[in-house]
Amino acid sequence: MKKVIKNGVIVTATDTYQADLLIENGKISSIGQNFNETGAEVVDANGCYVFPGGIDPHTHLEMPFGGTVSKDDFETGTIAAAFGGTTTVIDFCLTNKGEPLKHALQTWHAKSKDKAVIDYGFHLMIGEMNEDVLEELPTIINEEGITSFKVFMAYKNVFQADDGTLFKTLLAAKELGGLVMVHAENGDVIDYLVKQALAEGKTDPIYHALTRPPEVEGEATGRAAELTGLANSQLYVVHVSCAEAAKKIAEARRRGFDVWGETCPQYLVLDKSYLEKPDFEGAKYVWSPPLRDKWHQDELWNALRTGDLQTLGSDQCSFDFKGQKDLGKGDFSKIPNGGPIIEDRVSILYSEGVKKGRITLNQFVDITSTRIAKLFGLYPKKGTIAVGTDADIVIFDPNVERTISAETHHMAADYNPFEGMKVTGEPVSVLSRGEFVIQNKQFVGKLGQGKYLKRAKYNLSQTEPTKSDELTI
Numbered sequence: 001m002k003k004v005i006k007n008g009v010i011v012t013a014t015d016t017y018q019a020d021l022l023i024e025n026g027k028i029s030s031i032g033q034n035f036n037e038t039g040a041e042v043v044d045a046n047g048c049y050v051f052p053g054g055i056d057p058h059t060h061l062e063m064p065f066g067g068t069v070s071k072d073d074f075e076t077g078t079i080a081a082a083f084g085g086t087t088t089v090i091d092f093c094l095t096n097k098g099e100p101l102k103h104a105l106q107t108w109h110a111k112s113k114d115k116a117v118i119d120y121g122f123h124l125m126i127g128e129m130n131e132d133v134l135e136e137l138p139t140i141i142n143e144e145g146i147t148s149f150k151v152f153m154a155y156k157n158v159f160q161a162d163d164g165t166l167f168k169t170l171l172a173a174k175e176l177g178g179l180v181m182v183h184a185e186n187g188d189v190i191d192y193l194v195k196q197a198l199a200e201g202k203t204d205p206i207y208h209a210l211t212r213p214p215e216v217e218g219e220a221t222g223r224a225a226e227l228t229g230l231a232n233s234q235l236y237v238v239h240v241s242c243a244e245a246a247k248k249i250a251e252a253r254r255r256g257f258d259v260w261g262e263t264c265p266q267y268l269v270l271d272k273s274y275l276e277k278p279d280f281e282g283a284k285y286v287w288s289p290p291l292r293d294k295w296h297q298d299e300l301w302n303a304l305r306t307g308d309l310q311t312l313g314s315d316q317c318s319f320d321f322k323g324q325k326d327l328g329k330g331d332f333s334k335i336p337n338g339g340p341i342i343e344d345r346v347s348i349l350y351s352e353g354v355k356k357g358r359i360t361l362n363q364f365v366d367i368t369s370t371r372i373a374k375l376f377g378l379y380p381k382k383g384t385i386a387v388g389t390d391a392d393i394v395i396f397d398p399n400v401e402r403t404i405s406a407e408t409h410h411m412a413a414d415y416n417p418f419e420g421m422k423v424t425g426e427p428v429s430v431l432s433r434g435e436f437v438i439q440n441k442q443f444v445g446k447l448g449q450g451k452y453l454k455r456a457k458y459n460l461s462q463t464e465p466t467k468s469d470e471l472t473i
């Protein structure tokens with residue numbers, strides 16, 4: 001059915017203007033004034049912004065990790081994402097050494113199919129680079145539409161890859177048109193510091209932060225950036241938490257390296273002191289990289305404002321406080337790493353960023369949607385509002401005030417790290433390819449309505465024109 005979204009203020013990464021949208025066959029077919037389409041459903045967006053749907057480039061849904069499995073899956077995770085104004089997620093598909101990459105993909109397709117309520121894609125983890133992996137990569141890129149590859153520089157004896165693997169992945173990505181993503185922390189140094197702390201009887205959650213100081217993130221970020229320059233390749237650094245790492249990314253960019261950086265809401269508004277909460281509550285804030293001293297927040301906001309960091313991911317990887325986080329009682333290194341963040345990513349950036357004057361409204365759209373679509377081969381189908389694009393749309397009330405709480409959130413996890421935080425602005429209705437997923441703050445979507453997205457190759461300059469059949473309605 002046709003829809004007209006009337007009276008809203010459309011915001012893209014470049015423009016803010018009053019217009020109506022006509023939606024047909026899941027796409028925006030026209031942008032203008034006073035549409036008089038008989039039979040069209042009229043959606044009144046008076047007093048609201050109309051944003052392109054948020055794209056979360058960093059989620060771990062139903063992921064085995066830390067001796068358990070992350071709580072939110074493709075059902076609860078994507079429903080919560082939609083409530084929060086996100087209409088696309090790109091989830092990390094884990095691979096096992098010695099097994100075909102294709103097996104891992106089958107596992108991830110099985111987890112997501114018939115569950116996701118919004119569209120989704122996968123990044124693929126590279127744990128080692130050898131002849132078999134190299135041979136499989138062209139198919140993964142060209143047929144599976146997976147064009148971003150994750151290398152972990154931390155989690156020794158679990159996910160960590162060596163520098164040889166990182167370098168070879170950078171070379172392969174350059175040749176084949178992929179973007180390499182890194183979790184940049186020095187896993188060997190962390191391993192040493194963790195063992196030392198435990199040997200000294202330091203077992204509380206705060207030691208998670210103290211054994212992963214900013215230097216180990218800065219060092220790994222700088223190393224990955226240097227290797228990217230050497231390989232003349234392209235790099236995306238996930239979950240940048242501190243000034244040291246942001247500075248390395250900025251330096252690399254000044255030197256002309258193709259290096260990008262993502263931060264997450266938790267690093268913008270929470271700090272290390274949360275890990276000192278009594279009664280093991282600090283475990284709720286254990287993720288990697290860890291929360292930092294408060295002054296780092298200003299550096300991260302500045303980096304977003306100046307463009308030294310370009311995107312916001314949630315790093316959603318939720319575990320219940322009771323029954324999962326408590327695996328690490330008496331040993332901080334056994335606390336499953338991660339938190340429930342997917343739902344509040346967009347709202348926090350709007351409230352703390354736009355409302356408080358740290359970034360502009362258009363930057364907000366760029367950081368939560370447009371730039372992510374461009375980097376990960378989804379643009380212009382996703383990430384903007386223009387004729388021919390998917391009608392992934394968020395109708396956002398910028399004035400409503402609410403308090404974040406686990407009592408009202410839609411994630412499966414039993415706590416919210418932002419509990420009690422007041423935010424201004426909230427999605428009222430959210431459409432995925434022209435269909436309501438959230439309507440007047442109620443979930444009206446269907447499990448399985450989200451589609452798997454095959455993504456285009458990394459193409460920074462967008463020199464290849466978009467094929468017309470991808471955009472015509």
Ligand code: URP
Nearest residue numbers: 183287288315317337338
């Ligand atoms: O602690 C975190 N961030 N958990 C998820 C896995 C990762 O490192 O991104």
Ligand code: ZN
Nearest residue numbers: 099100103104
């Ligand atoms: Zn297998």
Ligand code: ZN
Nearest residue numbers: 183238239288
């Ligand atoms: Zn990570």
Ligand code: ZN
Nearest residue numbers: 058060315317
């Ligand atoms: Zn992550």
